Amino acid sequence: MPPPARSATLAPDHSRDGNGVDDEMTATVRAAPEAVVSAVGLAKVYGQGETRVTALDGVDVAFGRGQFTAIMGPSGSGKSTLLHCLAGLDTVTSGRALIGGADLTSMDDDQLTRLRRDHIGFVFQAFNLVPTLTALENITLPMDVAGRQPDRELLAAVVDAVGLGDRLGHRPVELSGGQQQRVACARALASGPRVVFADEPTGNLDSRSGAEVLGFLRRAADEIGQTIVMVTHDPTAAAYADRVVFLADGRVVGELGRPTADRVLERMKRFDRRGS
Amino acid sequence: MRRLALRSLAAHKGRLAMTLAAVCLGTAFVAGTMLFSASAERAGLDTRRRTDVALRVTDAGDGRLRRSAVDELARLPGVADADPVVSGPGSLLGPDGTAVDDAGGVTSWADSQRFALTTGRAPAGDAEVALSGPAARASGARVGDTVRLLRGGSRHQATVVGVYAYRALGDEAPPAMAFQEATAQRLLGIPGQVTAVDLVAVPGAGPADLAGRVQAAVPGATVIDGAVPGATLIDGPAANAEARDRRVAEARTLRTALLGFAAIALVVGGFVIANTFSMLVGQRTRELALLRAVGLSRRQLRRMVLGEAAVVGLLGGLAGVAVGHGLAVPAVRLLGDQAGPATVAVSWPALVAPLAVAAGVTVLSAWAAARRAARTPPVAALRGQIGATPGDTRRRTIAGLALAVPGIAVYGYAALTDQIDEQVGTVGLGGAALLILAVVVLAPGLCRLLLRPLAAPLARLGATGRLAAGNAARNPRRTAATASALMISLSVVTGLAIFGHSVKRHTVAGVRRDVAAPLVVQPAGRGDAAIPQAEVEQLARVPGVRAVAALRYASLPLRAGPLATQAPATVTDPAALGTALRLEMVAGTAGDLAGGVFVSADLARRYGVSVGDRLTIGWPRGGERELTLAGVYQGSSLVTGLLLPQSVALPQLEETGAFTALVALAPGADEAAVRAGLERAVADRPGLVVRSRAEYLDNELRGADLILGVLYGLLALAVVIGILGVVNTLALSVVERTREIGLLRAVGLTRGQLRTVVRAESALIALVGGVLGVAGGYLLGAMFQRAALRTGLLEAAVPVGQLALALAGLALAGVLAAAWPARRAARTDVLTAIAAE
Structure with a gap:
């Protein structure tokens, strides 16, 4: 596990190395890149006394630049909690959550809000889009909210990748579930965030739409070197990632590079057997 | 069933807070009105009046009778007792030397039912006075104090020896000060005379018997020494009954008017209620579907929602009755008689009716939501679509147009016809109401357009x-x-503003046109007595005065050919035309009034009469008179309807007091000197003031502003409820x-x-309501002023600045209304929100 990276600023960083875009081998090339997101001894405890539940129990993990990581684990393993803590949506009981070297645990609500707005992209399982805004307005929402002009090139590339064509001016209700999730991914990417967090982005989709969304994320990692952290329970989805981190009972219990669906499934079975 | 409804209410109690507030405010208005008017009615019935007087004899001429008439009258058969009454003006002065408010009137003390001593004793010496309870309270004087009073331009002193509660006969104004008879005569400058004689009948004799005898005695003028010819006989019991009836009628009129405003508040509240229930039902789709799935019938679901509405209505109603009671108590204390303030008359109808209204309005308003709840398909439990409302816009559009088309037709007719009067105006206002209703029905589409x-x-x-x-x-x-909800309340406010503005402009124009006199004498306030003819003549005698146009108003029966109607009338002195009062003549010349009657232009048009026609005018005191229509003039707020010369009409009127006396100056007279002279002449009549023409106009407008202010105040509640809705x-x-x-x-x-x-978002909603309300209000106000002032629709004066300010204020109110919801939204926990189903 790589140690927390040297400190980096939170300024938007568009100076990506144009060369990480070539083939499947890049995953290994990036096996130890500088960490964009990391958790250090991260613990999260809900409730007190009798009802005390430890969701995260000292998690140490780092996600390198340009890496597409899947977090897997059985229900209750703490994978969603980890995502929420790393994304500044939830508070941490102890330990540190770092994005680009900045410690989220020391930020107040306004600072966290700004961090989410400017440096983090989100894709949730459902209800990702504001129903009153068009697809395009949804995509540019974080920038609009910040009062910032979008990076035209990046926006054009992202919008093009969504493949909505003339439906960009439509409201979410007029789009299919898969289209909606692709728009959500585009929104997450369009502001050029340091990291995109995706929480079961294909959980509500049929397999074909799911594949389209995952392919979209994959291309983002490949073509623009986007760092992506995705929580999923679907081995097929995890197979799109460069790396899979396995969580159980609030701890990191394993890791897999260059995953395939079969290998992931096999690992999962092993954990299940070990756990039982 | 019942348990379900109550549990559901308990679960949503936070969301019902505003609805409860809306119901409570509307009900408070109703309850307060009913309690107040019931108390006012009771106070009118309970006011202690003189019951012993069968007949009061006064003189129609100068208002005086010889003292000897008392004995003559006492000797008439059937008369048990004849009480002399000496009454006249005079004002009690406070410690600071100025007249005490509402503490005027001098009278003679008598050991009759008129006075009931509350403290002290009757005045016996020449410098002793008893004060009425209100006068004592207002001046702060107590038994043993020395008080000063102003009478006939000079000041007098007297020691307070007692405080009394006065029992009036009929609508008689209770005098503030009572003296020995001789002292009262001396103060009033009528030694050896009385102003009235109260006759007490022997058992078995009634007012009618006595009246017959008094009248029979009149031909033998020697008996009563010529004082009684022209006497006015007041039937005591009848006067009391009339006064009582008038108080009751006033209370009921007030109730009707206030209930009208309460109805507006309730309608606005109804929208808030309807919206709440509609939203609650939308949010509970899953729960309702589940209930359907486990076997509740549509009827049961509908009843459940209506049951919730009924409980909300009753709870809000109970709070409203309590609040209304709280509002009515201080208002009722202003009523009452000499013995003390009135108390709240708590009656079952005044408590139960508002409750029933509250529950009824709430249930009715929730009806549509209940029906929608009942239509929830059980399968929605699985789909869990929240708040999806199928919009049957077409039916709405059809309904809206069905209202709008006749509305436009009726309104257009009333706007364009040249036969404008109250009836046509009412029809036009009905058209405006239809149009506003149409806007309510079409509002979703209009909102989209306006947004x-x-x-x-x-x-x-x-x-x-x-x-x-x-x-x-x-x-x-x-x-x-x-x-x-906002639109309806704002429509009425705007309509009123346009009407008020138009009336004020009309008043200004009328005064500028018609008032030629530089000085005006008027009763100072609304409650002050009008100027009797004797005082008008006194004013005319002030040096430097050329003419006085005293204006009296009446409503007289009028016949002209086939026409038979009740016409408004103004009575004044033809000699003052042109100098004090200027008329804009449409036909004839102002000088012709002495020989006939004038009619205002719009009445002439309405009645179809023209110069030369013979008009038959009925008199309040009986009889009628045929007069030639000699001229047609342009009416104003000052002079309206028939214009009659006072020499013809004054002796025939019941109410002969003038409310306005326009005073023209003789050539070369100094205005300031004349004003000083007039002020000296009215010095002992604190109820009268002398005003310059500009001051007079200001005062007229202030009066209009005051009334408008009260009406705005009454409407404010509806606006507040509308904002609660936001x-x-x-x-x-x-x-x-x-x-x-x-x-x-x-x-x-x-x-x-x-x-x-x-x-x-809040400001936007408020503005949409505001814009629609101003538009609706224009329809109302323009028609209202057209009907009242007989002008064209487009002549309505629109207070643009005021309305713009009101809209800006409404947007601001919208922002303030958002304070609580915005805080709630801002406090939303991100994680729970995302996880929320």
């Missing part, structure tokens, strides 16, 4: 502005219902949009930005 231009400035706020505009437009029906809609919307708010916070909307979104 675009109104939201345009929000674009400058960027994403937050866009979000706010989107939220306002998202559910046009909800926005429309919320805006409609709070309500926003609060429920925020609850409904929890997930969306969570999403927005997750992608980086700050709390401040989120608050801006809610505030901007």
Whole structure:
């Protein structure tokens, strides 16, 4: 596990190395890149006394630049909690959550809000889009909210990748579930965030739409070197990632590079057997 | 069933807070009105009056009778007792030397039913006075104090020896000071004379018997020494009954008017209630579907929702009755008689009726929501679609047009016809009401149309502005219902503002045109007595006065050919035309009044009469008189209807007091000197004031402003309820949009930005209601002023500045209304919101 990276600023960083875009081998090339997101001894405890539940129990993990990581684990393993803590949506009981070297645990609500707005992209399982805004307005929402002009090139590339064509001016209700999730991914990417967090982005989709969304994320990692952290329970989805981190009972219990669906499934079975 | 309804209420009690407040306020208005009017009615019935007087004899001429008449009258058969009464003006002065408010009138003490001593004793010496309870309270004088009074321009002193409660006969104004008879005569400057004789009948004799005998005695003028010819006989019991009836009728008229305003508040509240229940039902789709799935019938679901509404209505109603009672108590204390303030007359109808109204309005308003709840398909439990409302816009459009078309037709007719009068005006106002109703029905579509231009400035706020505009437009029906509540209240306010503004402009123009006199003498306030003819003549005798046009008003039966109607009439002195009062003649010349009667232009048009016609005018004191229509003039707020010369009409009127006396100056007279002279002449009549023409105009306008102010105050409640509706809609919307708010916070909307979104949405809704309300109000106000002033529709004076200010204020109120919902939205926890089902 790589140690927390040297400190980096939170300024938007568009100076990506144009060369990480070539083939499947890049995953290994990036096996130890500088960490964009990391958790250090991260613990999260809900409730007190009798009802005390430890969701995260000292998690140490780092996600390198340009890496597409899947977090897997059985229900209750703490994978969603980890995502929420790393994304500044939830508070941490102890330990540190770092994005680009900045410690989220020391930020107040306004600072966290700004961090989410400017440096983090989100894709949730459902209800990702504001129903009153068009697809395009949804995509540019974080920038609009910040009062910032979008990076035209990046926006054009992202919008093009969504493949909505003339439906960009439509409201979410007029789009299919898969289209909606692709728009959500585009929104997450369009502001050029340091990291995109995706929480079961294909959980509500049929397999074909799911594949389209995952392919979209994959291309983002490949073509623009986007760092992506995705929580999923679907081995097929995890197979799109460069790396899979396995969580159980609030701890990191394993890791897999260059995953395939079969290998992931096999690992999962092993954990299940070990756990039982 | 019942348990379900109650549990559901308990679960949503937070969301019902605004609805409860709306019901409570509307009910408070109803309850307060009913309690107050019932108390006023009771106070009118309970006011202690003289019951022993069968007949009061006064003189119609100078108002005086010889003292000897008392004995003559006492000797008449059937008369048990004849009490002399000496009454006249005079005012009690406070410690600071100025007249004490509402403490005027000098009278003679008598050991009769007129006086009931509360403390002290009757005045016996020449410098002793007894004060009425209110006068003592207002001046702060107590038994043993020395008080001063002003009478006939000179000051007098007297020692207070007693305080009394006065029992009036009929509508007689209770005098503030009572002296020995001789002292009263001396103060009033009528030694050896009385102003009235009260006759007490022997058992078995009634007022009619006595009246017959008094009248029979009149031909033998020697008996009564010529004082009684022209005597006015007042039937005591009848006068009391009349006074009582008048008080009751006034209380009932007031009740009707106030209930009208309460109805507006209730209608506005109805929109708030309807919206709340509609939103609650929408939010509970899953729960309702589940209930359907487990076997509740549609009927049961409908009853459950209506049951909830009934409970909300009753709870709000109970609170409203309590609040209304609280409001009525201080108001009722202003009523009452000499013995003390009135108390609240708590009656079952005044308590139960508002409750029934509250429950009824709430259930009715929730009806549509209940029906929608009953239509929830059981399968919705699985789909869990929240707040999806199928819009049957076509039916709405048809219904809206069905209202709008006759509305336009009727309104257009009333706007264009040249036969404008009250009836046509009422029809026109009905047309305006139909149109406003049509706007309510068509509101969702209209909202969509209006939101675009109104939201345009929000674009400058960027994403937050866009979000706010989107939220306002998202559910046009909800926005429309919320805006409609505001619209209705604002329509009435705007209509009133336009009407008031038009009336004021009309008044100004009329006064500038008609009042030639530089000075005006008037009763100072509304309660002050009018100027009797004797005082008018006194004014005319002031040096430097050329003519006095005293204006009296009456309503007289009028016949002209086939026409038979009750016509408004003004009575004045023809000699003052041109100098004090200027008339704009349409036909004939002002000098012709002495020989006939004038008619205002709009009455002439309405009645179809013209110069040369013979008009038969009926007199209040009986009889009638045929007069030639000698001229047609342009009416104003000062001179209206028939214009009659006072030499013909004055002796025939019941109410001969003038409310305005226009004083013209002789050539070369100094205005300041004449004014001083007039002020000296009215010095002992604190109820009268001398005003310059400009002051007079100011005062007229101030009066209009005062009335408008009271009406605005009454309407403010409806506006407040409308704004509560905005709070309500926003609060429920925020609850409904929890997930969306969570999403927005997750992608980086700050709390401040989120608050801006809610505030901007609120201001937008308020503005939509405001714009529609101003439009509706214009329809109402323009027609109202047209009917009242007989002008064209477009001549309505629109107080543009005021209305713009009102709209800006409404937008601000919208922002303030959003405070609580915005805080709630900003406090939304991102994670729970995202996780929320």
